Amino acid sequence: MAHPVRPPVRLIVFDCDGTLVDSQATIVTCAQAAFVACGLVPPHADAIRRIVGLSLEPAMGVLLGDADDLDLSRRIAAEYRTAFFAYRARPDFDEPLFDGVVALLDRLSAENYVLGVATGKAMAGLVRVLEHHDLARYFVTLQTADLHPSKPHPAMLEAAMRETGCAADETVIVGDTTFDIEMGVRAGCRAIGVAYGNHPSAELYEAGAEHVMHHIGELTGFLAPLPAR
Known part of the structure; x- marks a missing residue:
């Protein structure tokens, strides 16, 4: 008997620190x-x-x-x-993007995915980072800690879904910490971890991650619809 297939992914929400930016x-x-x-x-x-x-x-x-x-x-x-x-303010201040971030966002945008950010930063700090790296143009929904309860509360993802009209089973959260993964689980979304950030891969899987990537460019390989849980 064939398993029902979940809807295709429409909304991809990224954490910022440790996922997009090496801070x-x-x-x-x-x-x-x-x-x-x-x-x-x-x-x-x-x-x-x-x-x-x-x-x-x-x-x-x-x-x-x-x-x-x-x-x-x-x-x-x-x-x-x-x-x-x-x-x-230091002249040597640098918070670089992780390798592959821009190429991934270019590809996802070209393929018409809806993109967002959910972060523990305040809105002013997030906007500053996105503008510094010329990333603001990619994202249609920004959710921050000064507007919502702290992760792993699902409020940020719930707001992103409301703003974009996407359902939980059409949404993926991508992050480097168990707080990101647990937020996704609580919101009923798919959750994918990155291994190069702040929490170990084993803990991300334990928190509920479907996959843990070693390079963010691997994400496109995980976006095919999966059998419904």
């Missing part, structure tokens, strides 16, 4: 500086990579080890922003 050095440097500015021991880089993808204040609460201390989490988040603005 790991920026995030680690600024998080450590924020803790030092608050008189705290700076967290290890490995711990910081674990929280990439969360919204800023919840992320700082996790690093602090006391998510209920909202006042201190807010102070650390404020110092993070201060450190980031200073870091971004």
Whole structure:
């Protein structure tokens, strides 16, 4: 007996940090500086990579080890922003795109996929990154942490689907963290991970990823309709 086939993918939503843009050095440097500015021991880089993808204040609460201390989490988040603005002003500041991103977006746009971004950044920060890399022209829906609850809450994906008129079974989230994958699962979407970002492949699969890519250009090979679950 043939299995029913899910509808073709229409909407592809990308995470930003660790998926499109290599911002790991920026995030680690600024998080450590924020803790030092608050008189705290700076967290290890490995711990910081674990929280990439969360919204800023919840992320700082996790690093602090006391998510209920909202006042201190807010102070650390404020110092993070201060450190980031200073870091971004450095002449050697660089947050490069991962290899293959532009070629992939060109191809997906030419094939009429609807593209979006869902990120733990604020809208102003996301727009700045997209404009810097000349990527804004590709995306029709942008969902950010200042407008929605933090990942893995599904609100960002739900908003992207509403804005584009796409159903959950027509939507794919692509991300490098378990927060991205869990967000997709909660929204009822397909979820595809990338292995070159902040969380290990095994954890992405455990969170519900259908595939984990070693290069973002592999995505087009995973977009054929799959048997319905």
